[in-house]
Amino acid sequence: MSPSAVADARPSLRWASPPLIVKQIFNVIKELNRTEGLSVFLVEQNAFHALKLAHRGYVMVNGVITMQGTGQELLARPEVRAAYLEGGH
DSSP: OOOSEEEEEOHHHHTTOOHHHHHHHHHHHHHHHHHHOOEEEEEOSOHHHHHHHOSSEEEEETTEEEEEEOHHHHHHOHHHHHHHTTTTO
């Protein structure tokens, strides 16, 4: 039986963040979601890559969800861009 969901915590930090490796990791996650219908619960510090990939995203501060929406909605929010994307990636 194949899993229908997986969880991954901070994949970009685990591999010491070389940009090419980070891009490959996110491409694999995206492809597994697309081809296998695999749901991925991703906890990630790299907000830009995570939200570009996300169907749904949540911003947590001190364990409390403070914002939620699609990845694109969150990327478009000025407060998300200012706080997590260095003033607007």
